Amino acid sequence: MTAARPDFRVLEDAIEVACHAPSVHNSQPWRWIREGGGLGLHLDTDRLVATDHAARQALLSCGAVLDHLRVAIAAAGWAVHVDRFPNPDDPLHLASVGFSPAPEVTDAARARAEAILRRRTDRLPFGPPPAWERWETVLPNAVDGTVAHLDVVDDADRPKLAEASQLSESLRLYDSAYHAELSWWTGEVTVTDGIPDSSLVSAPESDRVDIGRLFPVTRHRSERRMTVPQDFSKVLVLSTLSDSRRDVLACGETLSALLLELTVAGLSTCTLTHLTEVRVSRDIIAALVRRDFPQVLIRVGVAPPLEPAPGPTPRRHVADVLELRL
Template identity: 60%
Template sequence: MAVTVARIDVITNAVRLACRAPSLHNAQPWRWVVDDGDVHLFLDRSRVTLSDRSGREALIGCGAVLDHLRVAMAAAGWRAQTDRFPNPDDPDHLAVIRFTPMKSVTDAQRRRADAIVARRTDRLPFMAPTDWESFEPVLRNTVDGDTVRLDVMPEDMRGCLAEASGLADSLRLYDSGYHTELGWWMTPFEGSEGIPYSSLLSEAEASRVDIARTFPVTHHSERRTEVPEDHSAILLLSTRDDSRDAALATGEALSAVLLECTMAGLATCPVTHITEVRVTRDMVAACLGRDLKPQIFVRVGVAPVMEELPPPTPRRPLKDVLWVRD
């Protein structure tokens, strides 16, 4: 069945919005193909970082962009049906998404799509999230507990997490390949990828966040001085195994969590370096006392209301990530 130009425009706009999804070092490891109205998501292996040898982090990013697409299309009036890993002969073919029109669009669906634009990865220290007791059940309802588990780390776990965070960095202290790659992604790109300097921390700022990756230090003036140390809530998404399905599902859950927090006016920062190193990953699982695979942490908290928002991180041109077949 031929696809109308109007519908292609809707899909194109939704893909553009979906590509605001977070990914490791903002590598954006995805590729979209539109074929007769169906949207196909592929892993772009040329965007998988060298330190992500298994591709797990890239799949988490692809899961996030997949959920973002469904959110964007719902706000445009289209319901998604997702078939994950549809082609056993092509492991990079992650999903095919088919759409049917909805009778109406709710305000909540529109707000969720707006949250895609508003969300930022904020690496500065946070104040403690407000009204957490009432918000936590809402947050848990966004995650399919059968596939991905959401845990809110108790305060007495913070020391273990801070120790794991520091250990993960120290274990890579002399890994020249890791630091070369990290520095490459931190280059002040004029184009469409990587993490701009405005999103990184100075040495003084970094000293106030106890659970965070160590990036190359910047030299801008110290920001958010009214928050002397990080009081964020720490979330953990984990799965039963390390399958590709689990990684993709983790990304979908991550998207849902980040957008729910953004709609609630909370700042967020995904944290992955602890789960990238086997020793610290096992250390977290042991501290939790559960036979689960920690996938990704998220810091959640409050940023000062009057603070100027940093510019959004860059994204690859749509022509580089989207193909429409005639």
């Protein structure tokens, strides 16, 4: 007889894998509650980034972990059924997740689950992605246009994109709260969250990437990826139909699916949200892609094959993010 729902150990393992989802400053602003036969995904207000005033990036992060869970549990032989924002009286309850046995576990499902643990936010310069003409045609069609829009920034617009990135940093040059928060999330002790020194870039490395958030200066023993003199990445933009919480959560799910497909294909990625945090730079991005609500950008390229991949960023223990209610 087939079980009607995954046992606790299967759920625990799937959540542990899912929590490798990307999140703003690796803040991991999610909480899972097991109640009855399903799971609830909740926004953890204790994990919010203070400068994310509308919790927009936290919702993107939670959308990513929701899709990561779908991928992780599919590899264990289960399908998920998601009810988003099921309780109008509880805005922190983002989704209820139910389960049913999947007819089979495909090789593609296993490949996506394995990609979760391989994916990194790589802030170093990239080489150009191979066969990009094919990707540029296929990728937009892979995104559900009723949920989000995917656009590829034209190479001719790259200087404008770089100017928008620099503008967003210039406008925050004297924002002490913003810089204090960056220092907090990139501090020396990053055991279960935050961004470790190994995942950041030095000043010379940053100079070779024209589109990236400026983190506190870090120092590495030697400059890395010297065979890539500048960033040759392509830049994708995910936009929503509105700035509603439902649309932003769904955009996070789309971001997850896109990152995993690119990882399966052997491409490296770096998500960027600093350009959409400031109204002026967000407006520039909106004009470039002709969308009203750009949410997140993604640099896509390749890392030199013989160089070690960036190390994994720390993650909270599953016991800290999963609550069991009887």
